[in-house]
Amino acid sequence: MSEPKKLYIKTYGCQMNVYDTARMKDVLAPLGYRAADTPADADLVVLNTCHIREKAAEKVYSDLGRLRAHSRAKAEAGGRMVVAVAGCVAQAEGEALKRRAPLVDIVLGPQTYHRLPEMVARSLRQSGVVLDTEFPAEAKFDFLPPPGADGPSAFLAIQEGCDRFCTYCVVPYTRGAEYARPAAQVIAEAKGLVAEGARELMLLGQNVNAWTGEAPGGGTWSFGRLLRELAEIEGVSRLRYTTSHPTSVTPELIAAHRDIPALVPFLSLPLQSGADRVLKAMNRGHTVAEYLATFDALRAARPELRLSSDFIVGFPGETEAEFQATLDAVGKVGFVQSFAFKFSARPGTPAALLPNRVAPEIVDDRLARLQAALADSQSRFNHACVGTVAPVLFDRVGRYEGQLIGRTPTMQAVHAEISAAAMGTVRAVRIVGVGPNSLSGVAETSDQERDAAE
Ligand code: SAH
Numbered sequence: 001m002s003e004p005k006k007l008y009i010k011t012y013g014c015q016m017n018v019y020d021t022a023r024m025k026d027v028l029a030p031l032g033y034r035a036a037d038t039p040a041d042a043d044l045v046v047l048n049t050c051h052i053r054e055k056a057a058e059k060v061y062s063d064l065g066r067l068r069a070h071s072r073a074k075a076e077a078g079g080r081m082v083v084a085v086a087g088c089v090a091q092a093e094g095e096a097l098k099r100r101a102p103l104v105d106i107v108l109g110p111q112t113y114h115r116l117p118e119m120v121a122r123s124l125r126q127s128g129v130v131l132d133t134e135f136p137a138e139a140k141f142d143f144l145p146p147p148g149a150d151g152p153s154a155f156l157a158i159q160e161g162c163d164r165f166c167t168y169c170v171v172p173y174t175r176g177a178e179y180a181r182p183a184a185q186v187i188a189e190a191k192g193l194v195a196e197g198a199r200e201l202m203l204l205g206q207n208v209n210a211w212t213g214e215a216p217g218g219g220t221w222s223f224g225r226l227l228r229e230l231a232e233i234e235g236v237s238r239l240r241y242t243t244s245h246p247t248s249v250t251p252e253l254i255a256a257h258r259d260i261p262a263l264v265p266f267l268s269l270p271l272q273s274g275a276d277r278v279l280k281a282m283n284r285g286h287t288v289a290e291y292l293a294t295f296d297a298l299r300a301a302r303p304e305l306r307l308s309s310d311f312i313v314g315f316p317g318e319t320e321a322e323f324q325a326t327l328d329a330v331g332k333v334g335f336v337q338s339f340a341f342k343f344s345a346r347p348g349t350p351a352a353l354l355p356n357r358v359a360p361e362i363v364d365d366r367l368a369r370l371q372a373a374l375a376d377s378q379s380r381f382n383h384a385c386v387g388t389v390a391p392v393l394f395d396r397v398g399r400y401e402g403q404l405i406g407r408t409p410t411m412q413a414v415h416a417e418i419s420a421a422a423m424g425t426v427r428a429v430r431i432v433g434v435g436p437n438s439l440s441g442v443a444e445t446s447d448q449e450r451d452a453a454e
């Protein structure tokens, strides 16, 4: 193999992009590319972009502007920096990107990562831009090398694309139609990750609970069935999945939450708005009452289950009363961790053409009020946890000597003084305090007690 080459990848957007970035590193490693923390002196720079809101998309262009100096410095030193734009902006803007940013050598959509080595080689051989943003018939997953686990918690993409076409959203256009990876492939990847030390699997998909896939012996499995099979894998302590759509929470999935202890009692289930008219205009396919009924059914199956959500404020035509309905829904559900966004009109989406845009100062005001309500809801939950004992999966070293940081099933960060042997394991921790960004806890059992119990 030749000299190691320096690769810098910047990741924007969702967890699927984080997963894809790791896969790009995997496919480039055999060519001698090693990941670096800065773009300075890089041989290959990949921007793995997000198109979900205008701000996210525009960031790519400002980052490309900043890269120019690095590229020039590299050229002056006799080298060459290859710049690739990957991900959802690449998919959405392909041709336009080339015109706006001459620095870019390669434009590749989310479905063609497995061809990256070939594209890099081609771009080094020839000048001019290499563009690859098709949705190829071959599934990229068949061509990617097996991923390595990067700690106790690992991402596993099981589904990609979205057929739901919410009127504001670009994902169906950037990620294409829903594709479910066959169960055998998912299980093999899960086993590989566990063999490398993963204890928690975070199953990823843009519409993850819509997964229905090819069963190993033929026929199909539901998502609930897949969860059951993954939970059976020796060494899997925790299963999570994100992001779910409320209309795909089936009775079978609810039963999975009742029956599978490894399945965390926590679900990211975006509500977006608390007003039925807005939900309809968004094409979400359910009412607020239906959402609340789904929450009730999940809680009946697993009483400790909590939800997080995404919200959009200032959707065209949103009235004060409709916004108030969103605040009411927050009060009813008591979301434990959520994100609120200002509506962003994305080119090509139906909502971008809707009349009655909400004035920016009103949108700002609603965003602030919603964020305050969500912070309050989260804080209430955190305080209610004080005194309880939670299973914490420790996955990071803390700021102080002897301290580790982990997560509860409900995604709260917990720091505790505990022996280094707890790293990568789930320990019972009594929550004793609430800080601004994390909880503090005290381990319930020492290593000796634990060894004796096992
Ligand atoms: N697949 C996920 C969401 C993916 S995008 C789902 O269906 O829930 C993540 C979040 O970004 C969405 O939940 C939504 O709240 C927000 N979002 C998407 N498009 C947006 C837009 N045009 N303007 C503002 N927020 C948007």
Ligand code: SF4
Binding pocket: 162, 163, 164, 165, 166, 169, 170, 171, 172, 206, 207, 245
């Ligand atoms: Fe976008 Fe809606 Fe699909 Fe989520 S379900 S990715 S918001 S179209």
Ligand code: F3S
Binding pocket: 012, 013, 014, 015, 016, 017, 049, 050, 051, 052, 087, 088, 170, 171, 174, 175, 206
């Ligand atoms: Fe962004 Fe694409 Fe994910 S638009 S949120 S990176 S699917």
